[in-house]
Amino acid sequence: MDALMQFVFSGVTVGAVYALVALGFTIIYNASDVVNFAQGEFVMLGGMITVFAHLAGLPLPLAALGAILATAALGVALNRLAIEPARGAPVVSVIIITIGASILIRGAAQLIFDKQLHGLPAFSGDDPIRVMGATILPQSLWVIGGALAVFVGLWAFFTRTLTGKAVLATSNNRTAAQLVGINTGWVMTLAFGLSAAIGALAGVLVTPITLVSYDVGVGLALKGFAAAMLGGMGNPKGALAGGILLGLFEALTAGYVSSHYKEAVAFIVILGVLFAMPQGLFGRAGTERV
Amino acid sequence: MLTVENLRARYGRIEVLHGIDLTVNSGEIVTVVGANGAGKTTLLRCLSGIQPITDGRVVFRGETYVTTPAHKRLRHGLAHSPEGRQIFTNLSVEENLRLGAFLYDDDRVARDMDEAFALFPMLREKRNLAAGGLSGGQQQMLAIARALMGRPACLLLDEPSMGLAPLLVRQIFDVVTGLKALGVTVLLVEQNAFGALKVADRGYVMETGRIAMEGPAEALIADPRIREAYLGI
Numbered sequence: 283m284d285a286l287m288q289f290v291f292s293g294v295t296v297g298a299v300y301a302l303v304a305l306g307f308t309i310i311y312n313a314s315d316v317v318n319f320a321q322g323e324f325v326m327l328g329g330m331i332t333v334f335a336h337l338a339g340l341p342l343p344l345a346a347l348g349a350i351l352a353t354a355a356l357g358v359a360l361n362r363l364a365i366e367p368a369r370g371a372p373v374v375s376v377i378i379i380t381i382g383a384s385i386l387i388r389g390a391a392q393l394i395f396d397k398q399l400h401g402l403p404a405f406s407g408d409d410p411i412r413v414m415g416a417t418i419l420p421q422s423l424w425v426i427g428g429a430l431a432v433f434v435g436l437w438a439f440f441t442r443t444l445t446g447k448a449v450l451a452t453s454n455n456r457t458a459a460q461l462v463g464i465n466t467g468w469v470m471t472l473a474f475g476l477s478a479a480i481g482a483l484a485g486v487l488v489t490p491i492t493l494v495s496y497d498v499g500v501g502l503a504l505k506g507f508a509a510a511m512l513g514g515m516g517n518p519k520g521a522l523a524g525g526i527l528l529g530l531f532e533a534l535t536a537g538y539v540s541s542h543y544k545e546a547v548a549f550i551v552i553l554g555v556l557f558a559m560p561q562g563l564f565g566r567a568g569t570e571r572v
Numbered sequence: 573m574l575t576v577e578n579l580r581a582r583y584g585r586i587e588v589l590h591g592i593d594l595t596v597n598s599g600e601i602v603t604v605v606g607a608n609g610a611g612k613t614t615l616l617r618c619l620s621g622i623q624p625i626t627d628g629r630v631v632f633r634g635e636t637y638v639t640t641p642a643h644k645r646l647r648h649g650l651a652h653s654p655e656g657r658q659i660f661t662n663l664s665v666e667e668n669l670r671l672g673a674f675l676y677d678d679d680r681v682a683r684d685m686d687e688a689f690a691l692f693p694m695l696r697e698k699r700n701l702a703a704g705g706l707s708g709g710q711q712q713m714l715a716i717a718r719a720l721m722g723r724p725a726c727l728l729l730d731e732p733s734m735g736l737a738p739l740l741v742r743q744i745f746d747v748v749t750g751l752k753a754l755g756v757t758v759l760l761v762e763q764n765a766f767g768a769l770k771v772a773d774r775g776y777v778m779e780t781g782r783i784a785m786e787g788p789a790e791a792l793i794a795d796p797r798i799r800e801a802y803l804g805i
Contacts, residue, residue: 458658
């Protein structure tokens, strides 16, 4: 029982990180139908820039804020320089562009920063909290809280605000969006800026637990993608549920089967979802009359 | 209200509009009729700004448009209900209408939505359903209602009768006539030349990217060349 609780806590913590990555996918997907595989690099940059700004003497909150803003600016630049020029290209081509961008960002990070692992001090100390016979780190609560806050914010954004609806409209029919007066170029800027900022926030929150290096982005992007597929691409609720579930699957597999198989879980989930229910847990199947 | 001078447009290296001149006066219903592929839809796309023009200019209420983006033209009062309806299929009927008034956030939005529901009562019944599930005729009504939510002074209406049953076609043309009473100027593009000319004040006939004929709608309906080529009478 104690062991189970411990696995659940660590699963939910890791799952919250996957959920944050998946939530980042959600916005760009909702605006453009594109899965941005550079999302993991945004997480890496959030961590790395915070680490180096902190080392340079900035207080941690300021370093984190600077990292989030800088990463958001990079997201906007990615859209302007690589995605917008390919407008009209098939979605698959654009997805390949994002894979290329992620390789570029990773390479640049290796040159600008270094190849070492880096950590950050935990925000609220390192004393584990005892709950129901198991322990949880205060930093885990920060990660889980961050994922919940971003989820609530995005959910409200897409269902309660006209700007959020404009993002959905842009993805559904770009021409029609322009014709109702939406500046679709601005919507794309907003989507990439917001996605990158959410990714960077995830990086800031998780670095005290998992450490960060220039190459952590690929794995996170794939896990986040699996989480988003499991929950239903494009739906914030699905991103949150998919992330937490994937984290739990991983932790329980590592705990009760073998940690050797932990990494396989995400890919088994992707395969299972694609075979059995391609729309995911909360995704809506497209209905369209032509 | 709307003047088009020597408008040219191309897809890739092929020019499809070879210098169009056209005028729409305030309060008129003007129609552009012609066969499939004559360039009617391209003309409207150029007017609303979703298709770049290669030469000429568009003057609307004193503003000259060459590269002005679509969202700015709508702000000046030029709305476009595009070919193939192009509604937001994943969003509800009500969300489609609300987005039609994307540029506005005031009390008039709710009033305009009530007016849209009064004009098309069927939309009120289905307000919470996904727009993609509506029938073709219902989608066309939603497309027109959404364009009206943008408070147009002039509405560019592309093939509203396309693919609809005869009864619905008549209903749609009645709505077009009704727009005049609402004070909306209409530029109507149609393959259904007879139906369009019956509701219009004036008409233009387009053939392969050029204006071939123009005149009062009754004169065009009576013209033997038009009757033979477009009306099948």
